[in-house]
Amino acid sequence: ASAQRGDQKLFEAALKQGVEQLDRFEPRDISMTVWACATIGFCAPELTDFARESSRRLNEFNPQEISNVAWAFAKLELLDENLLQAIEEAALPKLLDFAPQGLANLAWSYATLSAPSPRLFQGVSEAALPLLHEFRPQELSNLAWAFAALGVDDQELMRAIGSTSVTKIEGFSLQGLANLAWSLSALNVSESEPFEAIAEELASKLKSMSLTELSPASCPGEAVHITGTLWALNFAGELDGLAAELAREAARPVLLRMGAILDASASTVKLRPASLLTLAAELPRGQEGDPWVELDLPDRLVLHKPSGWEVDDAVQLAVGRPLSGYLRSLLPEHQWPIVSDVGHQFGFLHRLDVPSSGLILAAKTYEAFYDLQLQLSTGGIFRDYVVLCHGWVPPETTEVSARIQFTPEDTPELSGWRVSESRSSPGNGRKGAPSKVQREGRPSKTMLKVLAHLERAGRSYSLVGIRISTGRRHQIRAHTAHIGHPTVSDFKYTNATQFQADSQWCPRNFLHRYRLAFQDRTGSTREALAALPPELAAVLQQLEAPVADRASAEVLRSWRNGAGLRDWDEYRAID
Numbered sequence: 395a396s397a398q399r400g401d402q403k404l405f406e407a408a409l410k411q412g413v414e415q416l417d418r419f420e421p422r423d424i425s426m427t428v429w430a431c432a433t434i435g436f437c438a439p440e441l442t443d444f445a446r447e448s449s450r451r452l453n454e455f456n457p458q459e460i461s462n463v464a465w466a467f468a469k470l471e472l473l474d475e476n477l478l479q480a481i482e483e484a485a486l487p488k489l490l491d492f493a494p495q496g497l498a499n500l501a502w503s504y505a506t507l508s509a510p511s512p513r514l515f516q517g518v519s520e521a522a523l524p525l526l527h528e529f530r531p532q533e534l535s536n537l538a539w540a541f542a543a544l545g546v547d548d549q550e551l552m553r554a555i556g557s558t559s560v561t562k563i564e565g566f567s568l569q570g571l572a573n574l575a576w577s578l579s580a581l582n583v584s585e586s587e588p589f590e591a592i593a594e595e596l597a598s599k600l601k602s603m604s605l606t607e608l609s610p611a612s613c614p615g616e617a618v619h620i621t622g623t624l625w626a627l628n629f630a631g632e633l634d635g636l637a638a639e640l641a642r643e644a645a646r647p648v649l650l651r652m653g654a655i656l657d658a659s660a661s662t663v664k665l666r667p668a669s670l671l672t673l674a675a676e677l678p679r680g681q682e683g684d685p686w687v688e689l690d691l692p693d694r695l696v697l698h699k700p701s702g703w704e705v706d707d708a709v710q711l712a713v714g715r716p717l718s719g720y721l722r723s724l725l726p727e728h729q730w731p732i733v734s735d736v737g738h739q740f741g742f743l744h745r746l747d748v749p750s751s752g753l754i755l756a757a758k759t760y761e762a763f764y765d766l767q768l769q770l771s772t773g774g775i776f777r778d779y780v781v782l783c784h785g786w787v788p789p790e791t792t793e794v795s796a797r798i799q800f801t802p803e804d805t806p807e808l809s810g811w812r813v814s815e816s817r818s819s820p821g822n823g824r825k826g827a828p829s830k831v832q833r834e835g836r837p838s839k840t841m842l843k844v845l846a847h848l849e850r851a852g853r854s855y856s857l858v859g860i861r862i863s864t865g866r867r868h869q870i871r872a873h874t875a876h877i878g879h880p881t882v883s884d885f886k887y888t889n890a891t892q893f894q895a896d897s898q899w900c901p902r903n904f905l906h907r908y909r910l911a912f913q914d915r916t917g918s919t920r921e922a923l924a925a926l927p928p929e930l931a932a933v934l935q936q937l938e939a940p941v942a943d944r945a946s947a948e949v950l951r952s953w954r955n956g957a958g959l960r961d962w963d964e965y966r967a968i969d
């Protein structure tokens with residue numbers, strides 16, 4: 395396990411020899427071999443033989459060896475359902491003999507592989523509760539994260555983890571704080587004490603951080619942990635307290651300094667392949683259907699994305715034309731290196747589904763990127779949408795809070811293994827399957843205001859104003875479908891018959907982000923507005939309000955005339 399990547403030929407040879415002698419391996423030999431592979435990130439076909447042998451003999455393994463095997467295959471993100479079943483059966487009768495690290499690693503492994511196991515997690519909870527005082531900070535955060543990631547709502551355990559963590563909070567790393575805060579907020583733990591302790595410790599760590607010792611290599615990861623912790627505090631409704639406010643104030647200079655370090659360092663730039671980088675020069679400009687700049691500031695800008703373009707924030711494209719190519723046509727990468735940095739999403743702060751249209755916020759510099767990430771994490775960026783849904787949404791429907799899980803439609807395989815969903819990136823070039831509302835998903839919140847009830851050809855529709863608190867893939871479309879009112883002309887969230895009928899009069903998905911509000915680098919509020927594109931404006935011309943519904947008629951008239959663009963807070967839902 396101490397081998398470097400340059401020594402992998404020797405490592406490969408040793409692993410192949412090991413396969414030939416597997417029948418002579420003791421359980422400790424097997425567990426240490428797969429642990430070593432995972433430690434250096436070495437993935438090879440021979441591991442299938444080790445998995446098969448482990449599955450056959452796991453009853454002979456002691457608790458440490460069982461947790462090593464589970465951790466290793468999870469670390470390599472290789473999912474073998476037979477092995478997981480064998481681990482569960484072998485671990486359950488021995489859970490009371492597991493050390494805290496073993497319990498945490500076991501739960502972490504199943505969560506990393508997105509593999510729910512109710513019996514195992516119940517057993518882990520029962521074994522861990524009386525031992526929590528023995529758990530180290532990292533083990534507490536890993537255990538909490540595992541339960542939250544799989545949506546296992548064990549309030550007794552989570553409250554106990556929260557209270558125990560308070561007594562050990564100074565030992566948590568930035569990543570540990572982020573994982574703990576996310577876990578408690580994701581499972582709606584109501585006690586404020588753990589959140590206050592997390593905020594105080596974050597502020598303390600940030601104030602004592604030596605900004606002169608920050609390096610380009612460490613900045614991105616540390617920034618994710620800082621903003622992730624603040625996001626969790628905000629999601630939990632714990633951002634208004636004094637401790638959280640101090641943490642937010644302490645975070646800004648640190649994040650800006652990190653951005654400045656990256657701006658000054660060309661070594662952090664992760665360029666795309668040349669064949670894709672040249673795409674920007676080939677894009678037609680000024681033609682109908684192309685993006686345009688809605689608001690241009692010295693270090694950030696707002697683009698208008700037409701339907702059919704993709705906010706490509708990963709290495710490969712999925713289905714749409716790359717918006718990053720258009721951005722590079724405006725901002726030469728030698729002057730604005732972030733536009734070619736896949737690790738920083740090419741400067742994009744958020745996504746917008748390919749069929750949808752509307753405003754996209756992008757940073758020109760790393761410093762601006764981290765400033766905007768701080769705003770996004772603490773609820774300072776406002777994203778407002780107008781959506782046409784099937785049916786009359788009840789006016790009293792004001793919020794959808796349901797966890798969303800996104801998985802690719804096709805899952806890649808490696809030598810007979812199914813690669814875990816966490817390793818299979820949504821931007822991996824595969825057509826994405828619909829997102830699903832399910833327990834194992836990520837916490838998601840959508841706020842709604844029913845602006846108008848409308849009719850066409852004997853069918854009912856709702857014009858809905860939406861603001862999102864989270865930004866999950868397909869969030870609005872998944873949430874509206876979840877409540878029984880999918881968006882019009884949505885091929886992913888309606889059946890084929892409905893989609894074909896919709897397409898006869900609505901040429902594409904009726905979802906448009908019409909407003910963005912954020913702060914510029916001086917702290918002044920900026921707002922960008924985008925009227926409905928012509929194809930959606932034409933759809934509204936085909937709709938009418940019910941005869942006696944004056945409120946809906948007025949709203950429809952306003953949006954038809956292009957006068958409906960307002961702050962979401964200013965709208966009133968119909969009675």
